[in-house]
Amino acid sequence: MTLPATTTVTATTPSTLYVYGIAPAGVRAPRAPGVDGAPVQLLTESGLCAAVSAAPARLRARRRDLMAHQAVLEELAAQGAVLPMRFAVLTPEEDVLVSQLRSEKQHLMRQLEGVRGCVEMNVKGVVVPGYFADLVRRDEKLRALARRTRRRPDYEANVRLGEALARGVRREARRAAQEVLAHLTPLAVRTAQGPLDDEQVLSTSFLVRATDERRFRQAVAARASALGDRLELSVTGPLPCYSFVDPRPASAGR
Known part of the structure; x- marks a missing residue:
């Protein structure tokens, strides 16, 4: 309509x-x-x-x-x-x-x-700040930058290190978000992508059969436990299926 x-x-x-x-x-x-x-x-x-x-x-x-x-x-x-x-x-x-x-x-x-027979479940994931220690251990470039900053600490060096760490944290959070999607998507009939930014790296609505809601929540909880140091997950639902209805008529030829 x-x-x-x-x-x-x-x-x-x-x-x-x-x-x-x-x-x-x-x-x-x-x-x-x-x-x-x-x-x-x-x-x-x-x-x-x-x-x-x-x-x-x-x-x-x-x-x-x-x-x-x-x-x-x-x-x-x-x-x-x-x-x-x-x-x-x-x-x-x-x-x-x-x-x-x-x-x-x-x-x-x-x-x-x-x-x-379906409900909408919305899952959001935001970056967990402070995920630094493990990141620095695994990233040679960050380790080198951290060593240089410790040897010659000044304002610009600290800013560069801080920016590099922030980029690394966001990168790890995005990877974790993709892992969440890989686990949850097979449990849904359809998915709909929501808006993302530097902090909210996951915002997806899942069209889930009502009989699978409990299994879906358990899967979200399992991912939250496994990835909680990188990605803070939240789930909202069941909701009316706002993201999965197109009440306008299909255009000619579709």
Whole structure:
């Protein structure tokens, strides 16, 4: 679907609807209140339904509304496959959304089938500062630089050594991140890469079958134990499958 998403939105008409997600027809309407405390209802068309509520006049990414958005999706996910929308997705009126459900039925059905029985698990890995001693022992260039710095300590030499050590630590963390990916990827149906930087060297979402969640967590814990001196791992989930749905229609020829 081609609905815009932002974190601060002004609803221009009383008929504007807030959209939480798309599910197969027949699910129960969530009991949890939606964003701004609005009741959630289901719009059903062509074997699909959209969970919606009235959009507030002004929508901001406040904690209570983020939590309400998540609670609605969790109720839907507990009943089966759901295509979750990001926070602050609006549609101008009910008829527009119903028309999209009708025209994009096949694409949305394929998306639902792709995440059926699965959850999203997000794994992040950040550089562990201070991983120096073993690194210097194993790297001849760093050992030589450390020896020169000890013989002639000055500001520039210390800066060069510090920068070289930092690069080495990041390099080792990236290698550890690749090892984590090699162990976890076979446990997932699909993966989606997230943003990386010098400190966060691993950020990957894994589409995992719900029955494999425990095994996946155990695998993360094993990697964290083995690589904890180089890479600090964290896992978040189970989450709605945000990273593995493309609610827009496929382009011609795909």
